[in-house]
Amino acid sequence: MAGEHLDEDLHKNLSAFLNSSPDCILVCDASSLQYLYVNQTTCDMTGYSRDELLSMTAPELTQQAPAAVRETYGRARQAGLVGYTDEPRLMVNKGRSRRGWWEAHFRYQELDGRGVIVIVSREVTRRVLAERAADRTKRIYAALSATNEAIIRSSSREELFQAVCDAAIDSGGMTTAAILMPRPGSDLMEMKAMAGYGREVLMETVISIKPDRPEGRGLNGTAFRTCKPAVSNDYFKDRRTGPWHQQMRSRTLLKAVASVPILLNGKAIGTLHLCSREKNAFDEEIVGLLVRMAENIAFALQSFEREQVRREAEDRAHYLATHCSLTGLPNRNLLTDLLDQAIASVNRTGHNPALMFVDLDNFKQINDTWGHDAGDRVLEQMAGRLRCVLREHDVLARLGGDEFVVLVQNIDRREHAQRVAEKLLAAAQDPVQVDGQPLVVTLSIGASLYPHHGENQRALMKAADLAMYQAKDNGRNTWALAGQDSHWNSE
Known part of the structure; x- marks a missing residue:
C-alpha cells in the first residue's frame, strides 16, 4: 500500500517537477512535428502561452525548415537511448525582446505505438x-x-x-x-x-x-x-x-x-x-x-x-670614397675600376677604351691671383663644360688639383681621338666668368689608346700622363698622342 501511494504522489507531482525545471522540456510528435507537451519554463522563455505552443509545430517555433527538423529528429532516433545533442542555436522570443543561445538534447521514445521526440533545451549563452x-x-x-x-x-x-x-x-x-x-x-x-x-x-x-x-x-x-x-x-x-x-x-x-x-x-x-x-x-x-x-x-x-639612415650613410660614404666632393665627378678610385672594367669587356664588346689626361694651363696662377675660391669656381665650370661635349657613356673624372681624365669607351683610330680632343679644347675657348671677372683657361691634353699604349690601366694612365706633359712642351692649348707611333700616324 505504501508503494502504491508513493507512485500516485509521483504521478500527481510530475507536472510540478517538470515545470520547476530550469530547462525547457518539450515533447514533439516525430511524424507531424506537432508539440504534445511543453513545461512552464518553455512558456516563460519563448513568450508563448501553453495553448499557443501546443498549436505550433517545431519548424514554426525554431524557424527551421521542416526538412532540417526531421533530419535532427532522425539523428535522435538513430542515437537510441543515448540521444542526440545538437549544436547551440540562437533563439529569439515571441516579442523579440530576448535572444540567447540554446543547446537542445533530443531523445526518441515510443509511447503507445507513437513515436515522439523528448527535447530538453537549456540556455548556454554565457558559455557560447x-x-x-x-x-x-x-x-x-x-x-x-x-x-x-x-x-x-x-x-x-x-x-x-x-x-x-x-x-x-x-x-x-x-x-x-x-x-x-x-x-x-x-x-x-x-x-x-x-x-x-x-x-x-x-x-x-x-x-x-x-x-x-x-x-x-x-x-x-x-x-x-x-x-x-x-x-x-x-x-x-x-x-x-x-x-x-x-x-x-x-x-x-x-x-x-x-x-x-x-x-x-x-x-x-x-x-x-x-x-x-x-x-x-x-x-x-x-x-x-x-x-x-x-x-x-x-x-x-x-x-x-x-x-634607411644606415644605407644612406653607407651610400654617402661610398660616394665620397669614389667621387670628387667639389665637382661630383668620379675620382681616381672609381676611374681605375671603370677603366679595368672597360679593358675586361673588350673581347665581349669589341670597344677599345682610350684615356685623355686634361690639365688646366696656368691654373696655379689663377689660384695665386684670385684665390682658391675663384679656383674652385673655375674647376666647377670647366667640369660642366667638359661633361657637356662628351657622350653619355664616356666618363669624366677628376684626379685632383687641376687634373681631369676622360675615359672614352670606343676609339678605333687616331682621327677619332683627335675629334674628342678638339671638342675638349673647344670647350675651354670662352673665358670662365667668376664673380663677373673673365678668366682665360686653356687645356693641355694627353691621350693613350688601348692596346697600343698599354694593356692595363696602370700603363694607359702613365702613357696619357706623359703625353699630357708633351702637349705642354708643345706650347699648351693643344693635345698629344702617347708615343706618336707609326701605326697611329699611318691611319
Whole structure:
C-alpha cells in the first residue's frame, strides 16, 4: 500500500517537477512535428502561452525548415537511448525582446505505438559567448604572431602594411583590415593597405583627423588625435559612427569596429582599422592585443628608418670614397675600376677604351691671383663644360688639383681621338666668368689608346700622363698622342 501511494504522489507531482525545471522540456510528435507537451519554463522563455505552443509545430517555433527538423529528429532516433545533442542555436522570443543561445538534447521514445521526440533545451549563452571570446582571442594571438613574422620578412613599409592586413583577415578572423594615414598636406586619411571585405566602400569613405568635422569625430579620427584605441562594439548604434551609417548599411558583415593608433616616438602617424561581423568583438583583452600589434608595426617602421639612415650613410660614404666632393665627378678610385672594367669587356664588346689626361694651363696662377675660391669656381665650370661635349657613356673624372681624365669607351683610330680632343679644347675657348671677372683657361691634353699604349690601366694612365706633359712642351692649348707611333700616324 505504501508503494502504491508513493507512485500516485509521483504521478500527481510530475507536472510540478517538470515545470520547476530550469530547462525547457518539450515533447514533439516525430511524424507531424506537432508539440504534445511543453513545461512552464518553455512558456516563460519563448513568450508563448501553453495553448499557443501546443498549436505550433517545431519548424514554426525554431524557424527551421521542416526538412532540417526531421533530419535532427532522425539523428535522435538513430542515437537510441543515448540521444542526440545538437549544436547551440540562437533563439529569439515571441516579442523579440530576448535572444540567447540554446543547446537542445533530443531523445526518441515510443509511447503507445507513437513515436515522439523528448527535447530538453537549456540556455548556454554565457558559455557560447565565452567560447567565442576565447576563439577571437586565439585568432588575434595568431594574427599577432603572423604580424611578427611579417616584420621579419618585410623589406618595406608597403610590404609590411599589406602583410599586417592580410594577417588580420587570414589569422585574426576580421572581415576588414586597413591601415590609414593622413594624406600629406591634408586632414583626410587615405588607405595605405587593405585586406578583406569592402575595399571600394572604404576607398570612397571620407575620414578626417580634425575634430571640428563630423568625419573627424569618428573612431579613426579620435584614435589618431588621442593616441588611444577607439572601439565601437555596436557600430550602427554608435553616434560617433553616425556620418557613415547610411553608407555602410549595405555592409551586413559590419557589426563592430576598432581603430588603434600607430604611434611613432609618442606621436600618431596612422591607425589600424579593423571590422568584425560580430557585435562585442573587441573586449579589453583583444584591444590590448591590437595595441601590441600596432606597437610592433611602429617598431618595424623605426627599424626601417634606422636601416634607411644606415644605407644612406653607407651610400654617402661610398660616394665620397669614389667621387670628387667639389665637382661630383668620379675620382681616381672609381676611374681605375671603370677603366679595368672597360679593358675586361673588350673581347665581349669589341670597344677599345682610350684615356685623355686634361690639365688646366696656368691654373696655379689663377689660384695665386684670385684665390682658391675663384679656383674652385673655375674647376666647377670647366667640369660642366667638359661633361657637356662628351657622350653619355664616356666618363669624366677628376684626379685632383687641376687634373681631369676622360675615359672614352670606343676609339678605333687616331682621327677619332683627335675629334674628342678638339671638342675638349673647344670647350675651354670662352673665358670662365667668376664673380663677373673673365678668366682665360686653356687645356693641355694627353691621350693613350688601348692596346697600343698599354694593356692595363696602370700603363694607359702613365702613357696619357706623359703625353699630357708633351702637349705642354708643345706650347699648351693643344693635345698629344702617347708615343706618336707609326701605326697611329699611318691611319
